[in-house]
Amino acid sequence: MNCFWSAPLLVSLLGAPPELPKSFDLTAVDTYIAGQVKAKGFVGLSVAVMRDGKIVFAKGYGQRSIEKNLPVEPGTSFAVGSITKQFTCACVLLLAEQGKLSIDDPVSKYYPNLTRAKDITLRDLMNHTAGYPDYYPLDFVDRRMLKPISTDALLKEYAGGKLDFEPGARFSYSNTGYILLGGVVEKVSGASFGTFVETRLLKPLKMEHARFGSSAGLSAATGYTAFALGAPEPAEPEAGGWIDAAGGLWASASDLLQWDLALTTGKVLKPESYKVMTAPRTLTTGKVSNYACGLQIATVDGNTVLEHTGGVSGFVSANTFIPRARTGIVVLSNTEHVSTSKLRGELFRLLLKDVEARDVPPVPKVAGVGPKEAVLGLIEEMTGGKVDRTKLGEEYSVYLTDERVKTGGARLKALGAPEKVEVRGTYERGGMEVATVILTYKTATVRALLYRTPDGKIQQLLYYAE
Structure with missing residues (x-):
């Protein structure tokens, strides 16, 4: 059960999918996803989108059950695998806020018989820097996991032997550490891990389609698998005890977005705890790991992005969020x-x-003619030797002296009439519309940069040789 799980790409035998839209137009995106589901052979898919804190898109595609011919609906619950890990870390941090534990407690405080328990902290477990071998490094359920296992037995087997590396020296994804964290939550809280998650997180946040450990009572999807491009068949789930705090959550796509919003807006953890949960880890080697606590921290085009993927038998998942x-x-x-x-x-x-486009200030609406007409109009006045200064801003009118009108007008007049005039684009600066206008003459190409305030007055018109 890997964090960054990726199944082999199925070769489509169902025809070419539709083209990717050029923008996040919801209707076009819906059509594209539906086409991809058909073309790629997904049994079922659920997609939800949040913009500015509101869910604007939530839709299911394909089937949640082939055998029963049931569709995926917006509220269908899926096993979300390793996305569970951020919930596990939040549970640990909630207990830390209550003073019941510290994330820098050594493992020995709770499990003294495990390997190097005095040298490994809860923080190491959350950051995947403990060195305990991963009990689930493969992407299929092997014979071990077809039989139930207790937490103590799992930890004795996989955290009671040789470490993969010195604690704190490396990042290496390990589900073992998260089973251990779940055990710590149980020991400290006195409740089962599932009960703690549901009472402290799922119910308060009204994650109505979310459960821990079982899909009982939910409209849940069946997981499917196939081998070597074969037909899908129901996947054999991991037996009891094998995924738990490392990957035992069921949820709908919208549930996870509600979680993202609550986590990143202070409704789950105190600010200092959230800072810990989202802080990259500096290793003992000086290298920085961008895996924080149940979250991968990325920077994309200047945006901090929180993300995690998941994979358990029959299911894959991905949760990506831009907090700002x-x-x-x-x-x-x-x-x-x-x-x-x-x-x-x-x-x-x-x-x-879409986010970046909404960051760009809107271009002000300018009274009067368009940029092309405004540029040609002032050029005509200059080549005629007389400018209507009521159309100009005060500073530009001072800058555009009679001498500049005379000499500049003569040079522009010598070029003749432009063969082509093209507005290359507009944007906002200083509350003004800025337009780039390209004038193509027989012997030269001129770029005119036009600045206008909403009242239509020209605050700048300068000319550059292209």
């Missing part, structure tokens, strides 16, 4: 043999493009 914009996307699939990586990457880039 309160915007994110969740993609859940019950088809472990078809990769969602390309699709979710494409959708996230479109969403990020």
Whole structure:
């Protein structure tokens, strides 16, 4: 059960999918996803999008059950695998806020018989820097995991032997550490891990389609797998005890976006705890790991992005969120043999493009004629030797002396009439409309940069040789 799980790409035998939209237009995106589900052979898919703190898109595609011919609906719950880890870390930090533990407590305080328990902290477990071997490094359920196992037995087997590396020296993804964290939560809280998660996180946040450990009572998807491009068949789930605090959560796509918003806006943890949860880890070697506590921290086009993927038997998931914009996307699939990586990457880039576009100040609406007409009008006045200064801003009118009108007008007149005039684009600066106008003459090309205030007055018109 890897954090960055990726199944082999299924070769489409169902025809070419529709083209990716050029913007995050919800209707076009819906059509694109539906086409991808059909073309790539997904059994089922659920996608939800949040913009500015509001869920603006939540839709299911394909089937949650082939055998029962049931569709994926917006409220369908999926096993979300390793996305569970951020909930596990939040539980640990909540207990730390109550003074019941410290994330720098040594493992020996709770499990004294484990390897190097005095040298490994809870923080190491959350950051995947403890060195305990991962009990689930593969992407299929092997014979071990078909039989139930207790937490103590799992930890004795996988945290009671040789370490993979010195504690704190490396990042290496390990589900073992998260099973251990779940055990710590139980010992400290006196409740089962599932009860603690549900009473402290899922119910208060009204995650109505979320449960821990079991999909009982939910409208849940069945997980499917296939081998070597074969037909999908129900996947054999991991037996009891094998995923728990490392990957035992069920949720809908919208549930996870509600979680993202609550976590990043201070409704789950205190500011100092959230800072810990999202802080990259500096290793003993001086190298920095961008895996914080149950979250991968990335910087994309200047935006901090919180993300995590998940994979358990029959399911893959991805949760990506941009805290400053309160915007994110969740993609859940019950088809472990078809990769969602390309699709979710494409959708996230479109969403990020939308976020960036909303950051750009709108171009002011300017009274009067358009940029092309304004430039040609002033050029005509200059070549005629007389300018209507009521159309000019005060400073530009002072700058545009009679001498400049005379000499500049003569040079422009010598070029003759432009053969082509093109507005290359407009943007906002200082509350003004800025327009670039390209004038193509027989013997020269001139770039005119026009600044106008909303009242239509020209505050600048300068000319540059192209």
